Amino acid sequence: MQLNPTTVKSLRGQLNWTQQQLADACDVSLRTIQRVEKEGAASKETTMALCAVLEVRQGELIKLEDNTNSCDVSPALNTRNITSILALSSVVSFILGMITVFFIMS
Secondary structure: OEEOHHHHHHHHHHOOOOHHHHHHHHOOOHHHHHHHHHHOEOOHHHHHHHHHHHOOOHHHHEOOOOHHHHHHHOOOOOHHHHHHHHHHHHHHHHHHHHHHHHHHHO
16 A cells, blocks of 8 residues: 655654654554655555554545656546547447448448
């Protein structure tokens, strides 16, 4: 699961805890907390432990993509993309229908 590393680090900072203290409270390794705060990578079990210890809901820890980064990684499905896809599928359906009618009439 992808968590927001900045949020986890900030919540830990509010408690004035070290990474080791958070790891002990969550019953995970120090390396796990380091990975979460650096990469945001966490198992479901680690995520649930962090939520319980930090007293937050899972949604508060989930990583939200920055607008600048999400455009670089992959194009988002926005209204314009969906409209283009629907228009293209309509044209393809029409063409396939015409070809079917042509072969039936022949």
